[in-house]
Each structure stands twice: as C-alpha cells, then as structure tokens.
Amino acid sequence: MLSSTEENYLKAIYKISERDNKAASTNAISKEMKTTAASVSDMLQRLSSKGLTHYEKYKGVTLTEKGNKIATALIRKHRLWEVFLVEKLDFTWDEVHELAEQLEHIQSIELVNRLDKFLGNPKFDPHGDPIPNADGIFTHRRQVELSELEIGESGALVGVQEDSSTFLQYLDKMGLKLGVELKVLEKFEFDSSVKLLVNHTEQITISNKVCKNLFLKK
Amino acid sequence: MLSSTEENYLKAIYKISERDNKAASTNAISKEMKTTAASVSDMLQRLSSKGLTHYEKYKGVTLTEKGNKIATALIRKHRLWEVFLVEKLDFTWDEVHELAEQLEHIQSIELVNRLDKFLGNPKFDPHGDPIPNADGIFTHRRQVELSELEIGESGALVGVQEDSSTFLQYLDKMGLKLGVELKVLEKFEFDSSVKLLVNHTEQITISNKVCKNLFLKK
DNA sequence: TAATAAATTTAGACTAATCTAAAAATTTAT
DNA sequence: ATAAATTTTTAGATTAGTCTAAATTTATTA
Ligand SMILES: [Mn+2]
Ligand SMILES: [Mn+2]
Ligand SMILES: [Mn+2]
Ligand SMILES: [Mn+2]
Numbered sequence: 001m002l003s004s005t006e007e008n009y010l011k012a013i014y015k016i017s018e019r020d021n022k023a024a025s026t027n028a029i030s031k032e033m034k035t036t037a038a039s040v041s042d043m044l045q046r047l048s049s050k051g052l053t054h055y056e057k058y059k060g061v062t063l064t065e066k067g068n069k070i071a072t073a074l075i076r077k078h079r080l081w082e083v084f085l086v087e088k089l090d091f092t093w094d095e096v097h098e099l100a101e102q103l104e105h106i107q108s109i110e111l112v113n114r115l116d117k118f119l120g121n122p123k124f125d126p127h128g129d130p131i132p133n134a135d136g137i138f139t140h141r142r143q144v145e146l147s148e149l150e151i152g153e154s155g156a157l158v159g160v161q162e163d164s165s166t167f168l169q170y171l172d173k174m175g176l177k178l179g180v181e182l183k184v185l186e187k188f189e190f191d192s193s194v195k196l197l198v199n200h201t202e203q204i205t206i207s208n209k210v211c212k213n214l215f216l217k218k
Numbered sequence: 219m220l221s222s223t224e225e226n227y228l229k230a231i232y233k234i235s236e237r238d239n240k241a242a243s244t245n246a247i248s249k250e251m252k253t254t255a256a257s258v259s260d261m262l263q264r265l266s267s268k269g270l271t272h273y274e275k276y277k278g279v280t281l282t283e284k285g286n287k288i289a290t291a292l293i294r295k296h297r298l299w300e301v302f303l304v305e306k307l308d309f310t311w312d313e314v315h316e317l318a319e320q321l322e323h324i325q326s327i328e329l330v331n332r333l334d335k336f337l338g339n340p341k342f343d344p345h346g347d348p349i350p351n352a353d354g355i356f357t358h359r360r361q362v363e364l365s366e367l368e369i370g371e372s373g374a375l376v377g378v379q380e381d382s383s384t385f386l387q388y389l390d391k392m393g394l395k396l397g398v399e400l401k402v403l404e405k406f407e408f409d410s411s412v413k414l415l416v417n418h419t420e421q422i423t424i425s426n427k428v429c430k431n432l433f434l435k436k
Numbered sequence: 437t438a439a440t441a442a443a444t445t446t447a448g449a450c451t452a453a454t455c456t457a458a459a460a461a462t463t464t465a466t
Numbered sequence: 467a468t469a470a471a472t473t474t475t476t477a478g479a480t481t482a483g484t485c486t487a488a489a490t491t492t493a494t495t496a
Contacts, residue, residue: 003482003483005482005483008456011344025443025444026443026444026445027443035446035483035484035485036485036486037443037445038444038445038446038447038484038485038486038487039483039484039485040444041444041445041446042445042446042483042484044485045445046482057444057445057491058443058444058445058490058492078437085329088336089329089332089333089336090332096400099324099326099479102324102326105323106317106320106321107320108317108320111303111307111317113309114307114308114309118306118307143475160469161299221452221453223452223453243473243474244473244475245472245473245474251452253455254454254455254456255473255474255475256455256456256457256475256476257453257455258456258474259474259475259476260452260475260476261451261453263475264452264453264457275461275474275475276460276461276462276473276474276475330490373446384475388447
C-alpha cells in the first residue's frame with residue numbers, strides 16, 4: 001500500500017514523461033510537486049527500491065509497468081470523481097480538480113468500478129480528458145490544437161490542456177465550453193492572437209496562449 | 219487544518235465520552251484507536267495545545283466546543299457517505315464502514331452539503347444512526363434496546379450499535395434488516411437469549427449479546 | 437579543452453506519529 | 467494506611483517526508 005505522497009509522485013512522473021516524451025528530471029518533478037529537488041531525489045530512490053520506477057542517478061526517472069499501472073489507476077479515479085462532482089453534484093468544471101486530488105487517493109478498486117457504472121461508464125471527464133477503463137486503456141480521440149488550424153477551418157471544442165480555475169473561468173466568460181463550434185476567421189501575426197466565430201454567431205478574439213490550450217475535433 | 223490522525227482522535231474521544239458519559243481515559247482511547255497509551259498521551263497534549271480538547275494529566279480528556287464541532291462534522295460526513303455508497307452504488311450495509319472511514323477525511327464543506335442535498339437530506343444512515351445537519355444538530359429518536367422489551371412486546375428494528383461486518387452479515391443471515399417488526403416470544407433465563415417473531419411469520423432465537431446491539435422503536 | 441553554470445545528490449536537521457521500556461501517579465485491596 | 471496493581475506519562479528511538487546548505491556530476495560556453 002502506497003502513501004498519498006508516493007502516489008502523487010507517480011502521477012507527476014507519468015504526466016511529465018508523457019508531456020516531454022522522455023525520462024522525467026528531478027527538477028521537472030520538483031516543479032510539478034512544488035517541493036525541493038533534494039526531496040525529489042530522496043523519493044526517487046525510495047520509489048525505485050519499491051520497483052515502481054526505473055532510476056539512474058543524474059539520468060532521470062521513468063515508470064515501471066507496475067508504476068504505470070498505479071498512475072493510470074489514479075488518473076482513472078481522478079477523472080471519474082470529476083465527472084461525479086459535475087454531473088451529480090452540480091459543481092462547475094473549474095471547481096472539481098482540487099477535490100478530485102483528494103478523492104483519487106481513496107483506496108478501493110470496487111468503489112471506483114461501481115462509480116464508473118453509476119456514471120454510465122463515461123469516456124471523458126469534464127475537461128475533455130479521456131478516462132482509462134478498468135484495464136488502464138485510454139480511449140483515443142483524433143484532436144488538434146486550435147493554433148494548428150488555418151483560416152477558414154473549423155471544429156468542435158473537445159478538450160482543454162490546463163485545468164486551472166482561472167483558465168476555466170476565463171473560458172466560461174468567453175462562452176467557450178466543451179462542444180461549441182469554432183471557426184478561425186483571422187490570425188494576427190503580431191502576437192499570434194486569433195479571431196474566432198463561436199457557434200456560427202458570436203465573434204471573439206483570443207491570445208495564442210489560450211489557443212495552445214484548446215483541443216478541437218475537425 | 220488537521221491531519222486525518224488528529225481527526226480520528228477527536229472522533230474516538232467523542233464516541234467514548236458519549237458512550238460512558240464522562241471524560242475519555244487514555245486507555246479507552248488507545249483501545250479504540252488500536253495504538254499504545256504512550257502515543258495517546260502524546261497526542262492528547264497536542265490536541266489540547268490546539269484548543270480542541272480539555273485535558274488534565276491523569277484525569278482524562280473531553281472535547282472543547284471547537285473539537286466537538288469537528289467531531290460532529292466528521293460523523294456527518296461518514297454517515298452521508300455511507301448512505302451514498304448503499305443508495306447510489308449498491309454496496310451492502312456491511313461493506314461501507316471502512317470506505318466511509320476514508321471518505322470522511324475529504325476536506326470540503328461544500329462537497330458534504332451538496333452530497334446531503336443529492337441524497338435527499340437523509341436523517342439516518344444505513345445502520346440507523348442519525349445524521350447531524352449542517353449545524354451539527356442530531357435528529358433524536360425514541361428507541362430502546364431489544365433486551366429491555368418484556369415478553370409479548372414488539373417494535374420495529376430501527377438501528378444497530380455495532381457496525382462490524384461480521385455482526386451485520388449475521389443479521390442478514392437471520393433476516394434482520396432495518397424496518398422488520400420484532401415481537402418477543404420467550405426469554406431464556408439461563409443465557410439471556412430471546413426467541414423472536416420476525417414480521418409476524420418466522421421465529422428465531424438470538425443471544426443476549428445480539429439483543430444489546432439492536433435498537434427498536436415500540 | 438578548460439572554466440563556468442546548471443542540475444542533481446548527499447549530509448544533516450526538523451516535525452508528526454508511532455513504538456518500547458522505565459518512571460510516576462492514581463486506584464484498589466489488604 | 468500501606469502495599470500492590472493499574473493507569474498514565476516521560477524518555478528515547480524510529481520512520482516518512484520535508485527542508486537548507488554543501489558537495490558532486492553533467493552540460494554549456496568560451
Ligand atoms: Mn483534474
Ligand atoms: Mn480533468
Ligand atoms: Mn460507519
Ligand atoms: Mn453507520
């Protein structure tokens with residue numbers, strides 16, 4: 001049985017490795033976990049001695065199959081709880097992340113599987129992120145960053161990169177929720193901002209930073 | 219913000235004080251918490267320095283108003299989660315206690331209040347225990363121990379003292395679930411066991427120990 | 437390639453929570 | 467009212483997780 005702390009490290013390693021497509025560095029983990037590099041270095045040795053990670057001093061760390069399974073199960077739990085909070089308890093998508101960070105550590109495979117069933121086996125969480133099934137298999141979806149679209153192209157908003165409250169509240173303000181149809185009207189070279197047509201009606205302009213955090217299905 | 223451990227101590231003190239109607243002793247707490255008296259003694263000083271308990275060395279401990287509020291909130295969360303697990307996820311009443319022990323430590327007042335609403339503001343948990351409202355007020359119910367009933371008297375089973383799996387599974391086997399009508403047919407002086415008529419049909423005999431764990435509403 | 441900078445690890449210290457063993461206080465029994 | 471038994475507290479050690487500061491390794495740059 002792992003501590004919540006160890007579980008959080010595994011999740012951080014999973015996240016970083018996936019994002020950067022390489023072993024997670026001590027510094028990257030310390031930034032993600034908001035701890036010092038010294039603490040991370042310490043923990044990496046412990047995780048490796050438990051067979052959860054492959055670790056070579058100074059060379060970064062990756063998850064073993066065992067570590068990967070645990071990280072995936074955590075993500076499954078996190079996202080299912082987020083669905084529960086939004087669908088059943090009427091929380092908004094910007095309120096659920098911190099709560100799910102706690103709920104994901106509840107130890108019970110039976111609980112998460114029943115929750116899954118109760119929610120109707122959802123495939124995506126409130127931020128459009130895929131929910132792995134009980135075997136750890138993710139549903140894959142063809143999607144592109146909004147910034148990759150050419151002028152005139154359009155697509156449906158299916159996901160977001162970030163899940164910080166401030167970003168999600170900004171999207172709400174702009175009328176950008178999952179499912180809306182977006183068409184690229186103009187691109188401004190100066191700051192890479194983009195003018196969009198939302199649901200064939202309203203026009204808005206968003207920054208490049210926002211673009212890079214939106215996933216569309218063409 | 220308190221640790222789960224500190225919260226569990228507060229709950230234990232609450233439970234013991236209520237049961238014995240006096241300050242909780244170090245030994246009683248160590249038994250309840252399955253730790254050593256030394257650990258308890260240590261913790262009691264810490265809880266008192268945080269203003270959560272009144273503590274005099276060698277004299278036992280009681281909760282302050284602040285400590286009582288926290289303990290009551292924990293019980294509220296525990297019991298609401300038990301209702302959720304049984305009503306929504308189809309767990310049985312003997313499966314939910316350990317899960318609720320974890321879930322009660324999730325930190326969010328908003329979450330528990332929304333859960334309460336989602337469940338239809340239940341007044342009792344799956345074991346018949348009252349659920350305090352958001353202000354910590356318990357619904358009170360007139361109830362008696364089965365062992366107090368005379369021959370010929372009857373009542374509805376509304377609650378159980380214990381919530382161990384083994385006890386609850388035993389009750390299931392005997393057809394004793396909340397709501398059944400019980401009539402005392404005979405009392406055997408030899409071992410204080412009792413013969414009952416269940417729902418006007420079946421006859422069963424149960425031990426004195428079981429009797430003392432069943433609450434009836436006449 | 438050698439010096440400098442950056443990243444990483446180690447050393448040593450701290451806190452929370454736990455334990456065992458020993459000391460002290462309280463309760464019970466003679 | 468003493469002595470014995472019980473309860474409780476203290477002392478000292480241990481483990482997980484954290485930190486700062488110092489040492490070491492790797493990467494960058496001149
Ligand atoms: Mn999240
Ligand atoms: Mn999410
Ligand atoms: Mn319970
Ligand atoms: Mn209960």
